Structure formats: structure tokens, C-alpha cells
Amino acid sequence: xxxxxxxxxxxxxxxxxxxxxxxxxxxxxxxxxxxxxxxxxxxxxxxxxxxxxxxxxxxxxxxxxxxxxxxxxxxxxxxxxxxxxxxxxxxxxxxxxxxxxxxxxxxxxxxxxxxxxxxxxxxxxxxxxxxxxxxxxxxxxxxxxxxxxxxxxxxxxxxxxxxxxxxxxxxxxxxxxxxxxxxxxxxxxxxxxxxxxxxxxxxxxxxxxxxxxxxxxxxxxxxxxxxxxxxxxxxxxxxxxxxxxxxxxxxxxxxxxxxxxxxxxxxxxxxxxxxxxxxxxxxxxxxxxxxxxxxxxxxxxxxxxxxxxxxxxxxxxxxxxxxxxxxxxxxxxxxxxxxxxxxxxxxxxxxxxxxxxxxxxxxxxxxxxxxxxxxxxxxxxxxxxxxxxxxxxxxxxxxxxxxxxxxxxxxxxxxxxxxxxxxxxxxxxxxxxxxxxxxxxxxxxxxxxxxxxxxxxxxxxxxxxxxxxxxxxxxxxxxxxxxxxxxxxxxxxxxxxxxxxxxxxxxxxxxxxxxxxxxxxxxxxxxxxxxxxxxxxxxxxxxxxxxxxxxxxxxxxxx
Amino acid sequence: xxxxxxxxxxxxxxxxxxxxxxxxxxxxxxxxxxxxxxxxxxxxxxxxxxxxxxxxxxxxxxxxxxxxxxxxxxxxxxxxxxxxxxxxxxxxxxxxxxxxxxxxxxxxxxxxxxxxxxxxxxxxxxxxxxxxxxxxxxxxxxxxxxxxxxxxxxxxxxxxxxxxxxxxxxxxxxxxxxxxxxxxxxxxxxxxxxxxxxxxxxxxxxxxxxxxxxxxxxxxxxxxxxxxxxxxxxxxxxxxxxxxxxxxxxxxxxxxxxxxxxxxxxxxxxxxxxxxxxxxxxxxxxxxxxxxxxxxxxxxxxxxxxxxxxxxxxxxxxxxxxxxxxxxxxxxxxxxxxxxxxxxxxxxxxxxxxxxxxx
Numbered sequence: 077x078x079x080x081x082x083x084x085x086x087x088x089x090x091x092x093x094x095x096x097x098x099x100x101x102x103x104x105x106x107x108x109x110x111x112x113x114x115x116x117x118x119x120x121x122x123x124x125x126x127x128x129x130x131x132x133x134x135x136x137x138x139x140x141x142x143x144x145x146x147x148x149x150x151x152x153x154x155x156x157x158x159x160x161x162x163x164x165x166x167x168x169x170x171x172x173x174x175x176x177x178x179x180x181x182x183x184x185x186x187x188x189x190x191x192x193x194x195x196x197x198x199x200x201x202x203x204x205x206x207x208x209x210x211x212x213x214x215x216x217x218x219x220x221x222x223x224x225x226x227x228x229x230x231x232x233x234x235x236x237x238x239x240x241x242x243x244x245x246x247x248x249x250x251x252x253x254x255x256x257x258x259x260x261x262x263x264x265x266x267x268x269x270x271x272x273x274x275x276x277x278x279x280x281x282x283x284x285x286x287x288x289x290x291x292x293x294x295x296x297x298x299x300x301x302x303x304x305x306x307x308x309x310x311x312x313x314x315x316x317x318x319x320x321x322x323x324x325x326x327x328x329x330x331x332x333x334x335x336x337x338x339x340x341x342x343x344x345x346x347x348x349x350x351x352x353x354x355x356x357x358x359x360x361x362x363x364x365x366x367x368x369x370x371x372x373x374x375x376x377x378x379x380x381x382x383x384x385x386x387x388x389x390x391x392x393x394x395x396x397x398x399x400x401x402x403x404x405x406x407x408x409x410x411x412x413x414x415x416x417x418x419x420x421x422x423x424x425x426x427x428x429x430x431x432x433x434x435x436x437x438x439x440x441x442x443x444x445x446x447x448x449x450x451x452x453x454x455x456x457x458x459x460x461x462x463x464x465x466x467x468x469x470x471x472x473x474x475x476x477x478x479x480x481x482x483x484x485x486x487x488x489x490x491x492x493x494x495x496x497x498x499x500x501x502x503x504x505x506x507x508x509x510x511x512x513x514x515x516x517x518x519x520x521x522x523x524x525x526x527x528x529x530x531x532x533x534x535x536x537x538x539x540x541x542x543x544x545x546x547x548x549x550x551x552x553x554x555x556x557x558x559x560x561x562x563x564x565x566x567x568x569x570x571x572x573x574x575x576x577x578x579x580x581x582x583x584x585x586x587x588x589x590x591x592x593x594x595x596x597x598x599x600x601x602x603x604x605x606x607x608x609x610x611x612x613x614x615x616x617x618x619x620x621x622x623x624x625x626x627x628x629x630x631x632x633x634x635x
Numbered sequence: 636x637x638x639x640x641x642x643x644x645x646x647x648x649x650x651x652x653x654x655x656x657x658x659x660x661x662x663x664x665x666x667x668x669x670x671x672x673x674x675x676x677x678x679x680x681x682x683x684x685x686x687x688x689x690x691x692x693x694x695x696x697x698x699x700x701x702x703x704x705x706x707x708x709x710x711x712x713x714x715x716x717x718x719x720x721x722x723x724x725x726x727x728x729x730x731x732x733x734x735x736x737x738x739x740x741x742x743x744x745x746x747x748x749x750x751x752x753x754x755x756x757x758x759x760x761x762x763x764x765x766x767x768x769x770x771x772x773x774x775x776x777x778x779x780x781x782x783x784x785x786x787x788x789x790x791x792x793x794x795x796x797x798x799x800x801x802x803x804x805x806x807x808x809x810x811x812x813x814x815x816x817x818x819x820x821x822x823x824x825x826x827x828x829x830x831x832x833x834x835x836x837x838x839x840x841x842x843x844x845x846x847x848x849x850x851x852x853x854x855x856x857x858x859x860x861x862x863x864x865x866x867x868x869x870x871x872x873x874x875x876x877x878x879x880x881x882x883x884x885x886x887x888x889x890x891x892x893x894x895x896x897x898x899x900x901x902x903x904x905x906x907x908x909x910x911x912x913x914x915x916x917x918x919x920x921x922x923x924x925x926x927x928x929x930x931x932x933x934x935x936x937x938x939x940x941x942x943x944x945x946x947x948x949x950x951x952x953x954x955x956x957x958x959x960x961x962x963x964x965x966x967x968x969x970x971x972x973x974x975x976x977x978x979x980x981x982x983x984x985x986x987x988x989x990x991x992x993x994x
Contacts, residue, residue: 141989202857315813321711496716601867
């Protein structure tokens, strides 16, 4: 018998056994805290008096207003994605290829919206596009309750997705390849089209699909800016569940959204796999240089102007309003945050900062544990089963937060899992979203680790855990930190699920903002603006730290 | 760098562990402790600290409050967790949703001590006492006093006025399918014009330029020109569907407080809202829950409510604080409707309203 061959076979077996071992905890986590609650709430809607009522599916889909919702959901997501690509792709190029002062700070700034809660964004956009907003004052233009407000807010939110996904790869494409093509006589455009575009294509497709996913499931933005005429699937699920209490319609819509999101994710996973095909990547630090010539300066100027208008300005309006106290500009609203007199909470609103940080830390730890294990299990390219698991981990990004929240309510109510009154519920819900980010950030880095290093370690007698510690860990440590930072920032801003389960004596920042906005009076409104500003600054600070620890020779992590 | 990174991660995880210990303690023993009574309510629940402390000292119970979303959401969650409730007492189901709660049997009977002091017009479940009336208020059109003074225009007083040409494009209301003030205003118009007249009324309102937004927050804080938030947001509608208690709220949350509230109430456009509390079926601490219900209609709590939740007491012996009455507007004869009628027709009315006004 061929000894070497038998060794290889044994190794492959222990490899897949180890992989299954790594997957146990993530699978259990998603099973208990995601699949079970969602399935239970769907069952509650469709399983009435002991019989399944699948006929409801056709009934619901036959209603003209539901079909209108479906049509609008798809239409606005397509339009938002196209507009985001149009505005953000030049930005991706500029961030990838140009060096200019303040680039790191600006890269963090454009990412802030991505982790801001939608209540804050909605308020900021109304201040710009609504009655007496900036555009109204300047040109008498008002866009609130039009589809334009929704589309622009979606660009604001997702700009960073394109800049980070596409720009991250772009900055590592060797510019000499394009230069070589030009030396061989290709025009500038032809060189770009034949060399750079094919390399970028999968990344653009992946970014577009992520933006499509986020806008397809858009909730807060549509809720606040859209007015009653516009409703996405996600908003309709919320209305049917929380307000109209038609659980069977909500269940049907949840299934529809689930299938749609599953499809988007399947296509996304396919483009990501294509992107991981061998590209000649170089250190990003050597590809960027100062702009040269009028054309490049104009491009840089244009991108900076669009960032200023679309991203910095709405954030600025928030800050301005938080300082605009009755007695003139000052910190009156910030001071008010430290008193509990308002009656809105049992604690001073500023305590929400501490709560948010605690929850976010716990959620980050959970997301790192679960996501880290899952990413490790998925590292080696493998069969369909594992690939399906990869896509499954992304599902929480696309399933309605209200469904998860109501599902928690009816499933996690009995020992040993009587968690309804426990603080851990909030980090659990936030970690569901955080895990996707951890996996997406870690997986490309882990996959890029040369397997031969691991094999060498094994040949030298290292056990698999030891090989992982000595070979993989040093290489992925920074990616791990970036993943942690992202999970942290996303948890800080998470609103949809948290609002259903946060305890009143421990409100998080976004929940506190929403509650303050829900009450009358100058002081409450001002405090909401001040808290939003605090949240924005905390998010920006954590992202700025991320920029510092971002791997210098980054592989193409997605965020 | 590498060492620092390890330290940062370790410190982070350590913090999590610490915070985990800190927080799990208080939630861990809360459920098991019979000295704790849990109140489930909506986001607007509020009480003065000393009043609650007083009750805790007298009764020996610790009160734990679980705010569970806006009013409709909180009721729906209570229905979903029927039989295995999240707490002992639910507060915050109003007359528009009362039948949903009662039909689903989420409450058990208890006649609270002092119920005889509650005015009979508020006792909508007097035969069975599954719920106890706690507070009342009115949903009414509010107006921006400054706007009407500047334009030398009399503010509208009744439902009929709102359809007059003088008030064209001035009113903003909430979506009746997603907002309880919006629903209340629709029900008020149905009560006023009857089952076959209300649609004609809304056609006139639509022709007169009524604007519909999704929720109270947007209507009041963004679109309405008379509120602090609305002023800042450049709201340009001087008429909004809100509460009869918005004037005191607006004045008291201003700094410095004005002599009179900048907001007025069109008292002929009101719909009565009554909020109830009840002992949840399957409550773990029944006795504590009963004591809490007694407390909610005690003089002390009833007189504390107006400045905390901006609602009126339901008991005869309670008087609202002077700060509140100074700015409050009295509504004498609001429209009403029985919870049964509302339950039977609400969905149909909201559906017709949606296709009439929004499409």
C-alpha cells in the first residue's frame, strides 16, 4: 500500500471531522437564535387551528396592494443600487488610486453612515430635504415623501459598501498591468476595459448585490422618509405584525422575503467565489499616488464634492441642530442628557452610552466566537453543503428584525432558554448580524493563507490546533481586529431588533434617540439630536481606529 | 503591535465578562423573587421616582417595568405571549384595542380597591372587571396659535370647519393604519358622521388638501409649525392631529417656560381615549399584581400621571397638578365609540380609508 497516499486520505478525513466540529457551535447558535424563532412565528401565522393554511400564500399575493408593495420593493432597490454605483464607483477609484491629505479620516467618515441607526439618518435627511430644509431654503426644492429622498438616503447609507468592496480590490490591482497594455498600443479606455474591468467585475457585482440586499430589505429609511404611499416588504411585514396584527399575511410576506434574500445571497456567493480567482495583487500602499493633470484633479474634486454634499452635509446638519439651543448655540441639550427629570427613561439618557457599549462588547465577543469558528470551518474550499452554510450565515442580514424579535418572544420563553427578561437577548440579536460581518471579513484572509504552510507545520509534528495558532493566527490577527471593530460598530447602531427587546432601564443609544423623538417638546427633540451626535462620534471614532489597524497588505476582505 | 493587539482583545473580552456578571445578577433573581412585581407597558409609561419608591416601601414589592414598544405593539406582544406572560400587570391597552385584548383572554378578573371612585363613563368592562381604567385623554386637532394670529384667521373648532376652504392645505394627520392618533381621528369622524357619512367627509378633507404622514412623531415634530421640533424642521402645516394634552407638554418641555402654550386645541374635533390596565393571565405574582393595580388608581399615582404621561386622571378624588392645569385644555364632549363596535369595523374602515385617502 502506498503509505503517502493513505496518509493523505487520513488527513482529509480528520480535516472534515475537524470542520464539522468547528461548525457545531455556529449551527447550534443559528438554529436556536435564528431559525427556530423565525420558523415559530411563521408557523403561528400559517398553522391555524391545527391545519396548515398554505392557500393563504396565494390569497395574500393576489391582493393588489401587496403586489404594489412587491413591485415598489424591487423597483426602488434596483434604482437605489444603480444610483449608488453611479455615485460611489468614482469614489472607489479615487480612494484606491489617489493619495491626498486626510484620506484615512475621509474613508472613516464615509463609513459612518453605514453603521448609523436609521432613525438618525431619517431625521438628518428630513432636515436637508424636508420642509424648510437646506434645499428648500436655497432653491425651494423639497423631496420628502418622494422616492428621491429614499434613493438619496440609500446612497448615503451604502456608499461605503462600494468604496470598501470595490476600492479595496482596486487599490491592490497592479497598475503596471494596465500600463503594459498601453505600451502595447491600447488606448487608455481599451486598456482599462480589457485589463482592469474584468478584474474588478466580480467585486462590482458583489458590491451591487450587497447594496441591492440592503435596499431590498430597507426599513427605517422608507418608514421615515417615504410617507404612507411607499412601503417595502420589510415595512409591510412590520405593519402587518406589530400594528395590524395580521400574522398570516406577515408570515406569507416573511416567506417571500426569505426566498428573495436567499436568491440574492446565492448569486452573491457565486460572484464572491469568482472574485477569489487568482488575481495579481500588490501592496495597496504602492498603487496610490497624488493626482496628476487637470482631469485627475477634477475627478478628485468631484468626488470630494459629492461626499461633502451627500454624506458630510447631512451629518453636519445633525450636529448643528444638537447645538441650536433656545438661548443661542451651546451645549444645553448635551447637559440635559445627564439628568433623569424628563421622565422618558428611568435613567439619565447619557447612561444609554454605557449600555450601548456594554451590549456592543458582548455582541462583538459572541460574533467573534461564532463567526470565527464558522470562518475557520469554511476556510478550505469544500462541497456544496459547506458553501450553502456560508450563504446561510448571511441570512440574518435580510430577514426582518420584527420577525426575529417576535420570534424570540414566543420561543425563548421556557427553561432552559427563558431569556425574555434577560439582558443577553440584546447582544444575541445584535450578534446575529455581527457574525455575517466577521465571516465576510475573515474568510478571504483565511482562504489566502497558503495551505502549504499548514502542511509544513503538520509534517513537523504540529497538531491541527497548534498549526492554526502558529500559522493562521499571526496572519489573521489584524483581520480579526477589523472584524471585531465592524461587529462592534454594527452592534452599536443596530436598531430594528434591539428596539423590540431592549429593556427600558437599559436603553441603547439608538433606542434612546427614537424614544426622545417620540415625545413632544424642544428639550426632547434637542436631546435626541445631541444623543445622535454622540452616537455618530462613537461610531466615527471606532472606525478611525479600524483604519489604523487595517492590514497594510490587506487581502480583499469585503468591508 | 502584536502584543498590543492581544492585550486589546483580552481587555475587551474581560470587560464583556465583567459586564455580563454585573447585569446577569439583577435579572437572574428578578424572575424568581415573589417580592418583585413586573409591569408590562408601552414606551410612554412614566412615573415620578419618589411616587414609585413610596409604593415599593409601603407594599414591600419591588416594581420592575418592561416597556414593550408603542401601544399597539405592546398589546400584540401581550397577546402573543398569552398564558406565559412577560409580567404580572399590563398597562396601556386603550379603548380602540380593548376588544383584541379581551377576546384573546389575556387578562383575569380583579376588582381593584378604589374602583368605585373611577367615573362610571370610563368603566367599559364593569361587569367582569378584567381591566381597570387608569387614565383618559382626547385625540384632537391642535393648532399653531402664532400662525392663526399672524394670518388673522380664526382657528377651526369642529370637524366640519376642517373641510372649509379657509383651511385648505393646513392640516396634517397620521396614517390610520399605522398610528393610533391617526386611527382615533378616523374613528372620531366615523362617530361624528356615521357609517355612511364619514367617507363623504374624508373626500372633502382630501379635496381640501389634507396631508397624511406615517406617525405622530413625523406629523407633530416635522410637519406641524407650532411645535418646537416642527419649527426647527421648518414644518409648514399649522394644524395637526395630536392630543388635547399637547399644549401643556409643549409648554413644560420648553426652557424657559412660556406664559401660555404656543399650541391650541380645536375642541370640536376630539375622540376620547381611555387607557386600561389588567392582571395578566398566568401571572407569577398575582398578589403583587393586585397591589399594583390598586396603586394605579390611588390618589397619589393618579395625581402624578398628568405631568409624566400627559393624560388625565379617571378617579373623582384626583386633581391634576397646577403646572399641568395652567396649560391644559378642557374637552367637554369628545366623540366616543364602544370597543365592540370598533373591533367589529376597524379593519374595514381602515381599508376603505386607505384606498380613499392614500391611493
